[in-house]
Amino acid sequence: MNPILACLLLPLLGALGMALATRAPDMRETLTLAAAGALFACVLRMLDPVLAGQQPELVLLEPLPGLAIAFRVEPLGMLFGLIASGLWIVTSVYSIGYMRGNAERHQTRFYVCFALSLAATLAIAFAANLLTLFLFYEVLTLVTYPLVTHAGTHQARMGGRTYLALLLGTSMLFLLPAVVYVWHVAGTTDFRAGGILPAGMGREGIAVLLALFVFGTGKAALMPFHRWLPAAMVAPTPVSALLHAVAVVKAGVFTIVKVVLYVFGLEALRGATEWLVAIAGFTVVAASFVALYADNLKRRLAYSTVSQLSYVILATALLAPLSVVAAALHIAAHALGKITLFFAAGSIYTAAHKTEVSQLDGIGRRMPWTMAAFGIGTLSMIGLPPTVGFVSKWYLVSGAMGQQAWLALGVLLISTLLNAGYFLPIVWRAFFRPLSAEALARPHGEAPLPIVLALCATAAGTLALFFFPELPLQLARQLVPA
Amino acid sequence: MSLAQHLPALQVVLPLISAPLAVLLRHGGVAFLLVTAGAWAAFAAAVALWLQVDLLPAGGVLTYHIGNWAPPWGIEYRVDRLTSFVLVLVSGTAALVLTYGHASIEREIARASHYLYYAMFALCLAGLLGITITGDAFNVFVFLEISSLATYVLIALGRDRRALTASYRYLILGTIGATFFVIGVGFLYLLTGTLNIADMGARLRDVENPRAVLAALAFLTVGISLKLALFPLHQWLPNAYTHAPSTVTAFLAATATKVSVYVLIRFYFGVFGESLVFQRLPLPEIMLGLSLLALFAANLIAVFQDNLKRMFAYSSVGQIGYITLGLSFDSVHGLTASIVHLFNHGVAKAAIFLLIGGLVLGIGRPGAPPPVPTFKHLAGLARRMPLTCLGIVLAGLSLIGVPGTGGFISKWYLVLAAMEQRQYWLVGAILLSSLLAVAYVWRFVEAAYFRPVPGDGGVVREAPLVMLIPAWILVAASIWFGLDTSLTVGSALDAAQSLLRSGT
Numbered sequence: 001m002n003p004i005l006a007c008l009l010l011p012l013l014g015a016l017g018m019a020l021a022t023r024a025p026d027m028r029e030t031l032t033l034a035a036a037g038a039l040f041a042c043v044l045r046m047l048d049p050v051l052a053g054q055q056p057e058l059v060l061l062e063p064l065p066g067l068a069i070a071f072r073v074e075p076l077g078m079l080f081g082l083i084a085s086g087l088w089i090v091t092s093v094y095s096i097g098y099m100r101g102n103a104e105r106h107q108t109r110f111y112v113c114f115a116l117s118l119a120a121t122l123a124i125a126f127a128a129n130l131l132t133l134f135l136f137y138e139v140l141t142l143v144t145y146p147l148v149t150h151a152g153t154h155q156a157r158m159g160g161r162t163y164l165a166l167l168l169g170t171s172m173l174f175l176l177p178a179v180v181y182v183w184h185v186a187g188t189t190d191f192r193a194g195g196i197l198p199a200g201m202g203r204e205g206i207a208v209l210l211a212l213f214v215f216g217t218g219k220a221a222l223m224p225f226h227r228w229l230p231a232a233m234v235a236p237t238p239v240s241a242l243l244h245a246v247a248v249v250k251a252g253v254f255t256i257v258k259v260v261l262y263v264f265g266l267e268a269l270r271g272a273t274e275w276l277v278a279i280a281g282f283t284v285v286a287a288s289f290v291a292l293y294a295d296n297l298k299r300r301l302a303y304s305t306v307s308q309l310s311y312v313i314l315a316t317a318l319l320a321p322l323s324v325v326a327a328a329l330h331i332a333a334h335a336l337g338k339i340t341l342f343f344a345a346g347s348i349y350t351a352a353h354k355t356e357v358s359q360l361d362g363i364g365r366r367m368p369w370t371m372a373a374f375g376i377g378t379l380s381m382i383g384l385p386p387t388v389g390f391v392s393k394w395y396l397v398s399g400a401m402g403q404q405a406w407l408a409l410g411v412l413l414i415s416t417l418l419n420a421g422y423f424l425p426i427v428w429r430a431f432f433r434p435l436s437a438e439a440l441a442r443p444h445g446e447a448p449l450p451i452v453l454a455l456c457a458t459a460a461g462t463l464a465l466f467f468f469p470e471l472p473l474q475l476a477r478q479l480v481p482a
Numbered sequence: 483m484s485l486a487q488h489l490p491a492l493q494v495v496l497p498l499i500s501a502p503l504a505v506l507l508r509h510g511g512v513a514f515l516l517v518t519a520g521a522w523a524a525f526a527a528a529v530a531l532w533l534q535v536d537l538l539p540a541g542g543v544l545t546y547h548i549g550n551w552a553p554p555w556g557i558e559y560r561v562d563r564l565t566s567f568v569l570v571l572v573s574g575t576a577a578l579v580l581t582y583g584h585a586s587i588e589r590e591i592a593r594a595s596h597y598l599y600y601a602m603f604a605l606c607l608a609g610l611l612g613i614t615i616t617g618d619a620f621n622v623f624v625f626l627e628i629s630s631l632a633t634y635v636l637i638a639l640g641r642d643r644r645a646l647t648a649s650y651r652y653l654i655l656g657t658i659g660a661t662f663f664v665i666g667v668g669f670l671y672l673l674t675g676t677l678n679i680a681d682m683g684a685r686l687r688d689v690e691n692p693r694a695v696l697a698a699l700a701f702l703t704v705g706i707s708l709k710l711a712l713f714p715l716h717q718w719l720p721n722a723y724t725h726a727p728s729t730v731t732a733f734l735a736a737t738a739t740k741v742s743v744y745v746l747i748r749f750y751f752g753v754f755g756e757s758l759v760f761q762r763l764p765l766p767e768i769m770l771g772l773s774l775l776a777l778f779a780a781n782l783i784a785v786f787q788d789n790l791k792r793m794f795a796y797s798s799v800g801q802i803g804y805i806t807l808g809l810s811f812d813s814v815h816g817l818t819a820s821i822v823h824l825f826n827h828g829v830a831k832a833a834i835f836l837l838i839g840g841l842v843l844g845i846g847r848p849g850a851p852p853p854v855p856t857f858k859h860l861a862g863l864a865r866r867m868p869l870t871c872l873g874i875v876l877a878g879l880s881l882i883g884v885p886g887t888g889g890f891i892s893k894w895y896l897v898l899a900a901m902e903q904r905q906y907w908l909v910g911a912i913l914l915s916s917l918l919a920v921a922y923v924w925r926f927v928e929a930a931y932f933r934p935v936p937g938d939g940g941v942v943r944e945a946p947l948v949m950l951i952p953a954w955i956l957v958a959a960s961i962w963f964g965l966d967t968s969l970t971v972g973s974a975l976d977a978a979q980s981l982l983r984s985g986t
Contacts, residue, residue, distance in 0.1 A: 061965050061966050062966070062967075062968070063891065063964060063965050063966065063967050064891065064894065064967060064971065065971060065972075065975070069965070131885075134885055135885040135886050138884050138885050138886070139885075139886060142879070142884070149932070152932060157928060157932050161924075164920070164924065165920075168917075168920055169917060169920075172883075172913050172916060172917060173910070173913050173914065173917070176893075176897065176913060177897060177901075177909050177910075177913065180894060180897045180898055180901060180909075181901060183898070184898060184901045184902065
């Protein structure tokens with residue numbers, strides 16, 4: 001069987017099985033774990049061929065003459081696929097603890113939609129042309145909608161509205177015409193190294209098309225289309241963790257990197273991206289300021305995500321080979337770090353029912369594992385060793401210096417300080433402030449074991465990739481000519 | 483002579499015969515079997531014709547001379563790619579709707595008039611098929627009247643008394659439309675001395691009196707636009723769709739307006755030739771303006787409706803705007819968009835109205851008249867009628883034009899056609915208007931999935947399988963034709979190319 005087809009079918013089959021096992025929660029959760037494990041193995045099987053320079057392919061259907069739903073695994077897609085499928089295993093373990101610990105309702109719908117989201121994410125990662133990418137981009141929006149609105153409350157419904165309006169709105173108004181326009185002028189939408197646009201499009205034309213792509217990709221949360229991400233925080237924490245720190249948002253920046261590399265080509269964009277550097281830089285700083293003043297922990301994490309996503313866009317817009325490597329690396333680095341932070345937030349909610357930063361005084365003594373992992377995630381966000389965030393930031397700074405992009409460097413400097421400013425106080429509070437009187441009245445311990453296991457695993461991953469960054473580096477380096 | 487040669491005649495005759503038989507037998511159950519069998523036979527004939535046309539070289543036409551009278555004196559049936567495409571749509575929808583309708587009819591129509599319902603349905607079907615297949619302009623009028631008269635009765639069969647006024651209003655406007663149509667045909671007959679559409683087109687090129695030709699064009703355009711509910715000539719449609727029995731609404735929404743669009747295409751490109759229609763008159767501009775009005779005004783009105791049927795009726799007026807917008811581009815891709823959307827929208831809308839029929843059945847109490855499906859009834863319905871609600875949402879995605887559904891394919895070609903003419907503002911308008919569809923589809927989602935079940939909800943059951951299966955076949959089709967379009971886009975491109983070629 002074609003390995004790509006297997007990767008797409010496994011989560012779908014898993015979803016079907018889970019839907020049938022509504023009455024048997026243990027069976028259902030075993031199926032989730034099995035599907036996640038099998039999927040990761042399946043993606044891993046393609047790693048060696050991709051590292052060797054091959055690109056497995058699959059053509060499914062041809063909805064428009066000359067335009068097929070087709071898949072091809074190239075290094076960036078491989079990296080994204082590995083992250084998404086690998087973290088699905090960890091998140092599944094975590095979800096079991098979280099959903100049971102909080103006695104959530106509609107758990108079958110939750111697991112089924114989760115599996116469907118993963119299938120859509122992998123289809124985005126492996127898409128061979130813009131049409132396929134766009135198709136599954138929209139599918140991902142729709143199958144995550146029930147997850148965002150899982151609670152079914154008024155607040156969830158409102159969050160769901162913002163989510164849908166911004167994601168569907170931007171993709172329909174900007175991304176779709178961009179895709180049709182590429183088809184119109186280039187006669188193809190295939191991703192090819194070096195780009196597919198015809199020569200002589202003019203700098204203005206290129207800049208407008210690029211603007212349609214980056215603003216059309218609402219999932220990348222570039223300001224002013226970032227509001228859906230904090231709105232989506234009404235979802236249960238596993239959803240925020242895997243989908244809104246990894247799969248969905250990374251599908252956004254992944255789309256932008258992919259379009260820049262394979263539709264425009266770095267050379268064609270020279271001189272047409274200064275405005276993007278400026279907007280991404282603004283988003284990095286502005287979102288950090290919002291995070292600084294957010295008391296709700298998940299909201300703070302959401303704005304931190306907005307800011308970190310724009311790192312990737314900024315790195316891409318610099319157009320230097322080193323910064324493109326940084327963009328790819330940061331997709332991986334941020335994924336590991338941010339999922340750890342969200343896991344920790346959910347762990348605190350499950351064990352202590354606390355959601356605000358100001359309530360976390362002294363909680364580190366009661367939940368040492370959770371808060372230690374949180375600390376490691378924090379270091380990675382700031383970009384300090386020994387975490388993987390340092391590696392990607394290193395490449396990003398090197399790329400910016402090579403381009404003599406002083407604005408970008410300034411943004412990086414300010415944002416590093418801001419990151420430290422809104423994350424370190426949480427860690428300090430947790431370990432060095434005394435417990436409040438209210439907290440003393442309600443004793444609690446660590447979160448359930450599956451939760452602690454999952455967040456320790458991702459924290460360990462954040463550390464491990466600092467010491468052994470070869471694999472993501474190797475994939476990222478394949479993206480740019482030596 | 484073999485049966486295969488007579489397929490074009492059988493296509494119309496089979497459903498036509500079943501109508502008087504149903505009246506003679508005067509029994510609802512027997513009439514159901516007869517008419518449904520007739521519709522399935524017509525569908526089989528349409529598919530067989532499709533296969534026959536497929537064997538012809540590109541742009542080939544299958545002709546059939548009624549009573550062996552040679553055209554242009556005798557009536558000629560002409561089947562080309564576009565014709566067989568529409569035939570398949572009309573007869574296929576009819577067959578599915580009839581099969582589905584039994585349970586819904588029991589509830590929505592008085593038992594004594596069941597056999598009339600089936601007879602009228604058969605006549606309406608025969609009329610629509612006749613309009614599509616005939617190559618004779620006056621014959622189009624005859625079939626138009628057959629189908630229209632049957633439609634008025636079908637609408638009036640609704641239990642709600644407002645169905646009578648809706649039917650009456652449609653009767654007045656429909657008659658005006660048909661009269662305008664026949665006046666236009668009369669003008670053309672005077673000018674060319676022929677009623678055969680193909681012959682008319684050939685002779686009209688030598689006619690020297692442009693003013694009379696323009697008069698004919700004007701009468702035909704207004705007449706047909708009334709029947710296809712082009713904004714602002716749509717006034718009859720919302721009430722008719724709202725108060726007619728659900729099965730009738732489903733059938734009409736998928737076919738009646740679509741066949742009118744087909745007639746418009748036939749006359750514009752086959753008789754007048756695009757040179758006249760699109761170059762000597764500001765018709766594309768007028769069409770473009772009205773289509774845009776339809777896209778925004780009708781879709782916006784749809785967002786604020788409380789009655790589910792009325793909401794989707796206004797959505798139909800809006801969606802017809804996309805079809806006429808495609809015509810106004812006068813290009814291969816524009817025409818392709820129109821033809822594809824005619825099909826895709828028909829499928830999705832039929833699915834939605836069938837599911838609403840099931841919904842009405844589910845929320846109604848046995849013995850009581852069918853309730854009006856307002857948003858009040860929808861609260862929390864998804865938990866109790868999961869398949870029905872999911873089906874409406876999926877077909878609704880096709881109305882929005884989400885990729886992976888039929889609606890996306892139509893939108894793609896519309897946007898492409900607008901880009902080819904460098905009308906970038908139109909691209910924006912098309913896409914903005916599709917966001918309005920998101921608004922009304924999501925109103926349904928929020929009501930059905932998020933509002934709590936009311937305390938006095940009563941007993942609500944999922945619709946019976948015999949209704950769900952045909953509806954879900956259409957839902958599946960509306961998704962399938964977004965993924966594999968060799969049938970829809972293939973024939974639409976083919977038809978558009980040959981239509982534009984014949985016009986020049």
